[in-house]
Structures are given as structure tokens and as C-alpha cells.
Amino acid sequence: IAGITQAPTSQILAAGRRMTLRCTQDMRHNAMYWYRQDLGLGLRLIHYSNTAGTTGKGEVPDGYSVSRANTDDFPLTLASAVPSQTSVYFCATAREGDGTDTQYFGPGTRLTVL
Amino acid sequence: GQNIDQPTEMTATEGAIVQINCTYQTSGFNGLFWYQQHAGEAPTFLSYNVLDGLEEKGRFSSFLSRSKGYSYLLLKELQMKDSASYLCAVRDGNYQLIWGAGTKLIIKP
Numbered sequence: 188i189a190g191i192t193q194a195p196t197s198q199i200l201a202a203g204r205r206m207t208l209r210c211t212q213d214m215r216h217n218a219m220y221w222y223r224q225d226l227g228l229g230l231r232l233i234h235y236s237n238t239a240g241t242t243g244k245g246e247v248p249d250g251y252s253v254s255r256a257n258t259d260d261f262p263l264t265l266a267s268a269v270p271s272q273t274s275v276y277f278c279a280t281a282r283e284g285d286g287t288d289t290q291y292f293g294p295g296t297r298l299t300v301l
Numbered sequence: 302g303q304n305i306d307q308p309t310e311m312t313a314t315e316g317a318i319v320q321i322n323c324t325y326q327t328s329g330f331n332g333l334f335w336y337q338q339h340a341g342e343a344p345t346f347l348s349y350n351v352l353d354g355l356e357e358k359g360r361f362s363s364f365l366s367r368s369k370g371y372s373y374l375l376l377k378e379l380q381m382k383d384s385a386s387y388l389c390a391v392r393d394g395n396y397q398l399i400w401g402a403g404t405k406l407i408i409k410p
Contacts, residue, residue, distance in 0.1 A: 210330065230344070230388070262386030277343060286396025288335070292343035 190214065191293035193278050199299045200268050206297050208263045210278030216291075218284040219261040220252060221245075223274040224295075230277065236261055237284030268300045303327045305401035311380055312333050312407045321374045321387050321404045329394015335363050335374045340405065344388055348374070357367040376406075384408045 194209045210219065212274040221233040232245030250272060252264045265272055276296045281288040306324045313319040332351040336344035350356055350365035350372060362375040374387055389399070393399055395405040 227309075227402055230306045230390075230398075232398070239400050286331075286392065286398075289346050289349065290398065291346065301387075 191278060191280055191291065192297050193276075193293040196294070197297040197299075199301065200265075202269055202300055203267050203297070206265045206268055206298070208265075208276055210261045210263070210293055211259055211300075212261075212280045212293075213259065214279035214280060214282075214291075215258060216282050217250060218281040218286075218288070218290075219255065220279040220281075220290060221251070221261070221263045222277045222279060223247065223272075224277060225274050226273075233263065233276075268298075269289070271301045272298065273300045286287060303391075304400050305389055305391060305399055307385060307401040307404045309402070310405045310407065312409060313376075315379055315381060315408055315410050316361075317379050318377050319404065319406065321376070321389075323372045323374070323389035323401060324371070325372075325389070325391045325399070327391050327393040327399055327400075330367060330392065331392040331396055331410050333363075333365055333372050334388075334390040334392070335361075335372075336362065336390065337385050339385045339387060343379050349388075367406060379408050381410070 217238045220235045222230040234253040235262045239258045276279045278293040279290040281290045304326045335347040336398040348363040355364045360377045364371045386405045388403045389401040
């Protein structure tokens with residue numbers, strides 16, 4: 188693994204289904220973030236984790252949950268997908284969890300909810 | 302509220318110079334970032350400004366005026382590969398990143 192990986196690359200999902208987007212990093216960065224990117228809007232923060240074992244809510248957390256059991260993994264779960272969750276999802280990391288460091292992005296997951 | 306403004310789209314010619322502006326209104330300021338994002342790819346870090354002035358990095362330069370809430374990204378000697386979206390982001394007083402919607406730059410031969 189080199190950097191940040193996300194899986195799946197893309198997914199089409201029926202509304203009401205549960206879905207987990209995976210994010211794994213090998214940089215030993217403390218902080219991890221989940222964003223969604225929609226046309227015409229800036230990146231919007233869904234959830235974040237400043238260090239393993241802690242998580243926090245971002246700007247648009249409703250309908251999403253996260254966990255941070257270890258440093259490397261930060262999965263994002265949609266408990267019951269809805270069409271408005273159709274988006275491109277990016278995972279990002281930063282060395283420190285205090286917000287002072289540059290964020291680096293994974294390749295993204297394109298999710299379509301029908 | 303907090304706000305980042307960038308032009309939606311710009312067009313420039315290969316070999317020319319283009320300036321992409323970003324204005325912001327945030328609760329506090331702890332730095333401004335520029336990222337490049339090619340279509341279908343992840344944003345990649347370009348530059349960071351926290352003090353007023355110009356930061357030069359090869360063909361790319363970024364300028365910041367904190368008193369005016371203003372930054373620009375200057376791209377020189379444009380190449381076709383510079384066709385991408387350019388995202389401005391400001392770190393606010395709580396060290397949260399606020400993102401602009403991005404400027405799509407189209408380079409014509």
C-alpha cells in the first residue's frame with residue numbers, strides 16, 4: 188500500500204441498503220477525514236478523527252457513521268442509503284490531529300444511490 | 302456565515318499566464334490552501350499561505366492579503382496538463398477547513 192487507498196472505486200446502490208466505504212492509510216497519520224464532493228459545491232466534511240479511538244461530526248454528518256479502531260483504517264457507513272447521498276466521497280489524512288497540517292486525499296469512491 | 306468565493310470557470314491559452322482569485326470571509330484565519338483536482342481524481346496539494354505576500358513554487362505562485370481576505374493562484378507558462386479545477390480552502394479560527402467550490406480552468410491550444 189502506498190499512501191491512501193479507498194474501496195470500492197465506484198458503487199451503485201439501491202436505496203435503503205447499508206454500505207461501508209473503506210479507507211486505509213499507511214502513512215501513520217493521526218488525523219483522518221471523510222468528505223463528500225457534489226457538483227457546484229465545495230468539499231463538505233462528514234466526519235473526522237483526530238486520533239485513533241476518537242471521532243467527531245463535521246458539517247454534514249446525518250445518515251453517516253464512522254469508527255476509528257486503529258490508526259490505519261477509517262470506514263464510513265451509510266446505514267440506509269438515500270438518493271441524496273449520491274456523491275463522490277474522499278477520505279483524507281493529516282499528520283497531526285490538531286488541524287495544523289496539510290490534508291492529503293485518497294482517490295475517492297463514486298457512489299450512486301438509486 | 303463563512304464563505305469562500307472563486308470564479309466557477311476560466312479559460313486561458315497554452316503558454317499564457319492566468320490568475321485565479323479567491324476571496325474569503327471566515328471566523329478567524331489560520332492559513333489558506335490551494336489544491337489542484339483533475340477530473341475524476343483526488344485533490345492534490347499545491348500551496349499554503351499563512352503570512353501576507355507571494356509564495357513561488359516553480360510555475361505556480363500563490364499570494365495572500367489577510368487584511369483584504371484575498372488570495373490568488375498564478376499559473377505561468379500554461380500547459381495542457383494544467384487543465385483542472387483549482388480549489389481554495391481556508392483554515393478558520395477553529396482550525397477547520399472551509400472549501401470553495403473550485404475554479405475549472407480550461408486551457409486551449
